[in-house]
Amino acid sequence: xxxxxxxxxYNPFHNGxxxxxxxxxxxxxxxxxxxVMSGHFLQRGEPALVDKWVRTEMxxxxxxxxxxxxxxxxxxxxxxxxxxxxxxxxxxxxGIDALCFGSEAGELSNLQKLSGLLRQQRQTITEQTARLLRxxxxxxxxxxxxxxxxxxxxxxxxxxxxxxxxLAIEYLHALTETRSTIRPLTIQRIGAGYHQRQAxxxxxxxxxxxxxxxxxxxxxxxxxxxxxxxxQAALKAGRQSSEELLLRLLLARLNLGVDSLxxxxxxxxxxxxxxxxxxxxASIYKDFVTDCKSRQLTRTRVQRSLCYxxxxxxxxxxxxxxxxxxxxxxxxxxxxAGEEFLAHxxxxxxLPLISNYSRITAQLKKYYGAKSADYRLAAQQLELELRAxxxxxxxxxxxxxxxxxxxxxxxxxxARGN
Numbered sequence: 001x002x003x004x005x006x007x008x009x010y011n012p013f014h015n016g017x018x019x020x021x022x023x024x025x026x027x028x029x030x031x032x033x034x035x036v037m038s039g040h041f042l043q044r045g046e047p048a049l050v051d052k053w054v055r056t057e058m059x060x061x062x063x064x065x066x067x068x069x070x071x072x073x074x075x076x077x078x079x080x081x082x083x084x085x086x087x088x089x090x091x092x093x094x095g096i097d098a099l100c101f102g103s104e105a106g107e108l109s110n111l112q113k114l115s116g117l118l119r120q121q122r123q124t125i126t127e128q129t130a131r132l133l134r135x136x137x138x139x140x141x142x143x144x145x146x147x148x149x150x151x152x153x154x155x156x157x158x159x160x161x162x163x164x165x166x167l168a169i170e171y172l173h174a175l176t177e178t179r180s181t182i183r184p185l186t187i188q189r190i191g192a193g194y195h196q197r198q199a200x201x202x203x204x205x206x207x208x209x210x211x212x213x214x215x216x217x218x219x220x221x222x223x224x225x226x227x228x229x230x231x232q233a234a235l236k237a238g239r240q241s242s243e244e245l246l247l248r249l250l251l252a253r254l255n256l257g258v259d260s261l262x263x264x265x266x267x268x269x270x271x272x273x274x275x276x277x278x279x280x281x282a283s284i285y286k287d288f289v290t291d292c293k294s295r296q297l298t299r300t301r302v303q304r305s306l307c308y309x310x311x312x313x314x315x316x317x318x319x320x321x322x323x324x325x326x327x328x329x330x331x332x333x334x335x336x337a338g339e340e341f342l343a344h345x346x347x348x349x350x351l352p353l354i355s356n357y358s359r360i361t362a363q364l365k366k367y368y369g370a371k372s373a374d375y376r377l378a379a380q381q382l383e384l385e386l387r388a389x390x391x392x393x394x395x396x397x398x399x400x401x402x403x404x405x406x407x408x409x410x411x412x413x414x415a416r417g418n
Contacts, residue, residue: 001031001032001095001340001341001344002028002029002030002031002032002097003028003030003031003032003033003034003095003096003097003098003341004024004025004027004028004030004032004033004034004096004097004098004099004100004185005034005035005036005090005093005096005098005099005100005182006020006021006024006033006034006035006036006064006099006100006101007035007036007070007083007086007087007090007099007101007167007171008035008036008037008038008059009037009038009042009043009048009055009206010035010037010055010058010059010206011038011042011048011049011055011206011210012049012050012055012058012206012209012210012223012227012231013055013058013059013062013223013224013227013231014203014204014205014206014209014222014223014224014227015202015203015204015222015223015224016102016189016190016203016204016205017062018062018063018224019190019203020100020102020187021033021062021063021064022063023100023187024098024100024185024187027098027100027185027187028097028098028100028183028185030097030098031337032065032066032337032338032340032341033063033064033065033066034065034066034068034090034093034096034338034341035059035064035066035067035068036068036069036070036086036089036090037052037055037056037059037067037068037069037070037332038052038069038070038075038076039052039069039070039071039072039075039330039385039388039389040052040388040389040391040392041072041075041076041307041311041388041392042075042076043075043076043077043079043082044300044303044304045076045300045301045302045303045304045305045306045307046303046307047241047246047307047392047395048241048392049210049213049240049241050231050234050235050239050240050241051239051389051392051396051406052069052332053332053333053406053410053413054230054231054234054239056332056333056413057230057333057413058227058230058231059333060333060334060335060413060414060415060416061224061226061227061230061415061416062224062226062227063335064333064335065334065335065337065338065341065415066331066333066334066335066338066341066342067331067332067333067334067413068089068093068329068330068331068332068353069329069330069331069332069385070082070085070086070089071085071326071329071330071381071384071385072311072313072381072384072385072388073085073313073318073321073322073326073381073384074086074088074322074326076304076307076308077304077322078301078304079166079167079170080170080173080174081322082167082170083167083170083171083173083174084170084174084177084178085325085326086171086174087099087171087174087175087178087180087182088174088178088325088326089326089329089351090180090182091178091180091182091350092326092329092349092350092351093329093345093349093350093353094345094348094349094350095341095344095345095348096182097182097183098182098183098184098185099171099175099182099183099184099185100184100185100186100187101164101167101168101171101184101185101186101187102164102168102186102187102188102189103162103164103165103167103168103186103187103188103189104159104162104164104165104188104189105159105162105165105168105186105188106186106187106188106189107186108172108184108185108186110156110159111159111165111168111169111172111186112172113151113156114147114151114156114157114159114160114169115169115172115173115176117147117150117151118147118169118173119173119176119177121150124146124150125143125146125147125150128142128146128149129142129143129146132145132146133296136295136296137295138295138296138298139296139298139301140160140161140298143160144157144158144160144161145157147160164189168186171184172184190203202221202222203222204219204222208222209222209223213235213240220232237398237400238396238397238398239396239397239398240396240397241392241395241396241397242395242396242397243284243285243286244285245394245395245396245397246285246310246395247282247283247284247285247288249310249391249394249395250279250285250288250306250309250310251279251282253309253310254275254276254279254309255279257276258272258273258276261275261276261309263314263315263316264305264308264309264312264313264314264315265305265308265313265314265315265317265318266301266304266305266308266315267305267308267309271292271297271302271305274292274294275292275305275306275309278291278292289302289303289306310391311384311387311388311391312387313384317377317380317384320377321377321380321381324374324377326351326381327351327352327364327368327374327377327378327381328351328352328353328354328360328363328364328367328378328381328382329351329352329353329354330353330354330385330407331353331354331355331412332412332413333412333413333414333415334412334413334414334415335414335415336415338415352364352367355412357407357408358408360382361379361382364378364379364382385407386405386407389404389405389406389407390404390405390406393406
């Protein structure tokens with residue numbers, strides 16, 4: 001049973017994602033697709049459009065066979081950690097033959113050259129980038145400039161200006177760093193670019209689709225037909241997240257003052273003072289983020305810091321988690337082929353794969369030992385996941401009521417026909 005891994009957010013699932021899924025299965029000659037998908041807070045520091053179960057249902061409707069949640073410490077983090085956590089998750093499933101990712105480059109050779117350079121010259125790149133940051137150059141520009149000088153190839157360095165290439169290079173690095181047996185594959189990204197808001201044919205980026213929704217424009221042409229009713233039902237029910245509610249929660253937290261921000265991951269080097277100062281007059285979330293960013297702090301970095309603030313993510317916990325890796329995985333959904341994959345490889349899994357949260361504490365204690373350091377950290381990773389879900393329910397425009405600890409009450413999603 002050959003399988004291909006996909007690293008995803010599906011925010012929401014669109015025609016470009018369907019192309020990626022279909023071409024990945026073809027390139028890997030695979031029968032089963034396994035998506036590692038971010039939960040409620042995403043890599044660029046944004047709450048998801050809709051919750052992780054709706055996004056799982058969209059993925060299954062489009063033909064994905066397994067959806068596994070990427071835990072928060074890696075899902076809401078910079079590209080290197082996002083890639084590392086996702087690759088660690090795929091490695092732990094034991095039966096993944098290939099990882100296929102989209103890239104603007106569309107072929108591996110130059111991406112592998114850059115990945116090798118980043119690995120071999122990591123200390124020099126870090127030091128020279130920091131020097132440029134102190135001179136007021138922003139991080140993406142600084143890193144591209146340093147790498148261009150090191151490799152004496154400006155065209156190669158320019159690959160780092162494109163977001164999917166950046167992630168692709170980090171996936172390759174993570175595969176090497178973890179000594180993974182998973183084979184890397186890449187396909188050409190088609191249609192609208194990652195940040196492009198205008199559609200190209202029937203392909204619109206997730207960013208563009210969310211902008212269309214905000215402008216009350218029709219989006220059905222850019223979604224696979226089986227996905228459309230899933231997302232439409234969620235939006236009709238008011239299950240999308242709200243930036244207005246996000247800002248209110250953040251301002252309430254910032255009203256506690258600068259001292260209350262001590263110990264929050266990545267809120268440092270004066271950012272804490274800037275956040276509290278700008279919160280005083282903030283009325284629109286996007287404008288608030290713009291006011292808080294600086295030449296050294298990108299918009300994405302500020303947004304992630306705000307996610308850490310909202311969810312109470314501590315520095316010590318993150319440092320320990322990022323060093324140790326995910327200590328359990330959450331099964332969100334599967335098809336019949338996905339169930340067969342699980343049955344075939346379950347005994348070889350290197351991490352607990354949790355499908356029923358009513359027994360998760362007992363499962364983690366049994367796996368790690370109730371008094372072990374790994375169990376303590378696994379319990380902290382679990383509590384962060386639960387807290388992120390509770391907080392996400394506070395962002396939903398029309399919360400239907402009921403318990404907010406949704407991870408305990410939402411069943412594993414099954415593909416129709418299962």
